[in-house]
Amino acid sequence: MVRISLDLMGGDVGPEVVVPGAARALERHPDIRFVLYGLEERCAPLLAKHPKLKDNSTFHHTELAIGMDEKPSQALRRGRGKSSMWLAIDAINTGEADVVVSAGNTGALMAMSTFCLRTMVGIQRPAIAAIWPTLKGESIVLDVGATIGADARQLMDFALMGGAMARALFELERPSLGLLNVGVEEIKGQEQVKEAGRLIREANLDGIDYFGFVEGDDIGRGTVDVVVTEGFSGNIALKTAEGTARQIAEYLRAAMSRTLLAKIGYVLAKGAFDRLREKMDPRKVNGGVFLGLNGIVIKSHGGADAEGFAAAIDVGYDMVRNGLKAKIENDLRIYDARRPAEPDAPGTPSLGGEGQVG
Template sequence: MTDTITISVDAMGGDNAPRAVIHGAHLALQDHANARFIFHGREEQIAPLLNEFPALKPVSVIRHCETVIAMDEKPSQALRKGRGTSSMWMAVQSVKDGEADVAVSGGNTGALMAMSTFCLRPMDGIARPGIAAIWPTLRSDIIVLDMGATIGADAQQLVDYAILGSALARCLFGHEAPTVGLLNVGTEEVKGLESIKEAGRILADASGAGFVYHGFVEGDDIGKGTVDVVVTEGFVGNIALKTAEGTARQVGKYLSNALKANLMSRIGALFAMSALKTLQKRMDPRTVNGGVFMGLNGIVIKSHGGTDEIGFKSALNLSYEMAHSQLMDKIGDTMKRFPVKPVAPNPESETEAKPA
């Protein structure tokens, strides 16, 4: 690992690109002086923005790409249109070519997953990649995956996610043996789908191979921080994520309205200003922005498409930490420790993802 971390960025990905992307990189550079950036996109839009940030310009390279993937394009359409030419594809290609340590994009999630899978390919032994999110809890931040990469998952795919998630927890939190739980409708062993129960039996036998299997966890255990890694399939994981984000906004709105309800409430808010600012920061989704594409031969971070420069800074900081902590090595180490031979990649999953 070199002292310099090079981040390949899809400068055109996201609702507020490229300004939010470039500004976010400027902010991330203040946290990581040894970061370097490769910006892929339309040079005539990126270059003037770099001129606004004198410290960022010397550590940045622009790779002109005329093709930009729209936020509403289907993955198959995006692959036909942008394979080998778009800012999104070329950002990932830089990781494959070894000129960047990690790629970041705020663009279309489905298109980014399809392109990343085709370009980087799944790791040996991993059937399908997953998206991992950092989730703030009452105890500490935890890892939850899958957040929507795969709708439905069999037992082996859930086991894969446990391996990948525990490696990510080792990188981010420094836990040598993070605890892993399977999200289920109850904690009793007889409850849940057969795929979940089978995954539980496999993980129980493998506990100690780079992680400690806790057992089944329920929805409220996520917010409690009962385990370091919560494993689920993408349909449930995505609904849980969107529900949590909506609930956070709902509670924030309730609190704001209550503090403005009358004169006494506004006076009370003045006395509680410091605590309220801490709460606001804790509930701000921009501070934990960034989903990690797990299970590929390279690191790709998906930023929220609608975020601003603060959120994009968070995604870039996360990408830096992933590369600096040598995530790929830790995943490989966890897989080597695992006593059950993982299944080979599913050829049908690749066929399904190919553009028509």
């Protein structure tokens, strides 16, 4: 069994999306056992409509839910020990769950996850890794909003964790990895990025094929399997891509409704347009992974529909089945002997950029 705890109250809609999403995921993965946390008066009628899910779940009533607009510090004070989000995370500590999935407030989820699970030994700051659609398939981009202004050592940590995630998710023996920069030349970019490149090259890890520097347009091309950057630029890249996808969709919609001939063409090509819409919808390519914690936390897009939330559960399922946490721990052990001795910095993320992934 893969044991997955769910924050039923998270997201723009809450249990009305999360419950049917869990039911869809269970159809695909019958070996899932869910641990559910939410307000009983809202969740019980929905679970009654999905008897198979109800039979494969343990439900816990919670006192409150964290709002999507709450500041991380406020959510932590108000919801610690009694909110659906906190208790779903804590299920990893108590041994009830292997992974937690929530569509709730990103900043609150990161703050609670960090305080509840703590960072892994050797990791200074956690990162949020996003699955990014590319011309070649999919890639991983991190960090997209957890750590603002990472230094060279932290970027090296992100590279280790991103490489481990690529091996777990894409089943690659040696994923290619690049550092996001303003140019591909070694002389360009900020000092911490150039220093991180040196650290990755000198580490010469078996589980990573270091490509070098990549630029913004390389992300969508799929030039590498893993793109590493700090949270400020990563979050801007993510939101720019999501906005561009919506912009193109609006252009197409306007063009297809302009004339009768265009409308006829749209009807004839509707299947192709539907596939394009699915590919471009950020809610469908769903499931940001919080890396660097003593447990696996998956962040679903807040506006995801049932199928989108099921996709986030799929990511959590794959991370557990393919041993993501063990892969990261193993890579850290291998690199630890080569890492320069430095005092550990506090493992608390910057909480100024809540709501990053949606």
